[in-house]
Amino acid sequence: MDLITTMLIYWAVIIAVYVMLNRGIWIFTDVSKSMSLFMLEKALGPAIDFAEGRPGSGARAWIMQGMFWLILASAFTFCGLWLDHDPTALHSLGSWGYSPSSETLLLAGNLVALFGAVGMIIIGAGLHIVPSLGETQLASERNAALMSLVWTASVLIIAIGAHEPVLLGLKVLFWGTAVQTLALVGVIVNQLLTAASRTKRMAFPAWLIIIGLLSDPISTVIVFLTGGLETGLGQWLLVRLISGGFFFLQVAGVSLYAASQGTGNPLWSRSLAAVTLLGALLTLNPLGQTTGTLAADLLGFEVASFEPSSKDVIAGSFLMALASIPIIALSSNILVTMRGDDTFMENPDSPGMPEVNLGALMLIPLGIGALFLQTDALTSGNELTGISSTLTLLVVWLLLVPLALGSALCIFPAVTGRNLMSINRSRWAFWMMAGGAFSGLIITLMADFSDMALAEAAVVDESTISNELRAIGSVLFYGTVIGAILHCMNMVNGILRGSFADAQATPSSSSIEPSSYNLTSGTTVRKILASGANLDTEVVPISQTDDPGSPTEL
């Protein structure tokens, strides 16, 4: 089946699901709700008793495990970058049966970063954000906490599969995906039950998260049913759909929420949030890998050759170019929300805010770069294939990780009840991570271009300049590893010994300026004064209505 037909079926199904969820033709009756809740808890038997059921424990479990995976992902990527210029650096591990190459380490790093770090952090953040925006409780904290362990097991299997695709005759990556699907179903049912018990109209970030979760199984089933998983085009299409659905939509949801909560500013535009949601569903996101091998490997299919027809090339290029609309909408919405009434970011030292700001800033340049790369690959030009791997790393470490991590840091006090151990350490970790990833990967990109130029000129001699650049790039990327460790240490210490977060503190206190205070909701004079205002501060009421064009309170 061609690309546009598959996309038409996908659009019809996903829009039908969204309308059913949002507009009253509710798929969950009381009986199915009770049954689903039973499946989430009692049906799991004694296993569920191992999980904690306190409020926030589900989100905390997912976020903290995501942080541990972040360290491993950055370490894998660092080693992969190092082995690119020094292939025998880890040869001594061969005596233990472990002989990784640069490719396997980079693949493991990408998979662990995407599914382990980013995946777990955004799911964890979503488990806090959806109930918050619906003013309700998560349907099952115990199931959420338990499923985090199942997901972690799946990431472990996937990390092993990236090194050894076949063990004991089994396709390891496929079994990792199978285990992951189990956890994903649990999370989706949990979030749908939570949304079903909402007591108020949920803002767009919550829908971005829920639709992002649902888009993963829906797109996989549709591509499978249309026979696409056995073709190169279908495999490529599935990678695009998962990239634009599961990752982009969820990251958009959590980062829009964090941008508002962290700065105290209302969400700038509901229209742009809606454009982000619809745009991500109706277009093909160019961010991510240029081939469909990942989809084939993870689902246990043979990698098929990529031979799109001219109609598929035109449709694919058009849909990817259109993806710039949701990308620009998300970037501008986050950036303006964080800045509020002026050009300066509110709360720049607040943990998480610099990360979200960096991710939002990198959305447009990386989106344009990825569009060029994908179009080149789709049209079989393959002139930019040499930078494909590094651009994927840039998307992971300068876009997805900062947005997910920043959101997690922002909601950390609300989830755990305690503040991070040190704002100073958080700031240091940001500079280490951002500086390491940016400088290290840009220099690696320079080495890629150097290799491409030499290959084009048919130079036979091995380039020492490229190797030296790769050495510098990998050493600089080490800052990202240190940053991940610092962040994780800060969160672990925060959970154990951090100061208690004041449950009554309103995030809007951050929007106080010496001369004015934007009053977005009812509060006491004591709180306004405690937040830094003085007797000369002008209190400016801002209406919070559902009228079009008015700010959205999250």
Added chain:
Amino acid sequence: MSNDDAGNIGEFLQGEHEPPSSWLFLVLGFVTTLIFLVLFSILYPGSDLPVISSMLPVFKGVFDSGIWFFIFGVMIGVFAILGTMLTEATSE
């Protein structure tokens, strides 16, 4: 301040503010690294930087690459996190 007050300043004053120790160690580490690199390039011009096995021959064939310095750094960080969790979990 007028010149008439100059006579009052005759005693030793000592402030209480100190730079954070993290800054001190950071600057110290940066300067030490820089000095080491400069000194090494003067003493052994054109030579590669030493790796663990060149300093400790007992590890020859095992830690023959500079990547092990970085891997040990990661291990220290990971064990610091694990240590924090264990000690906090067992503290009274």
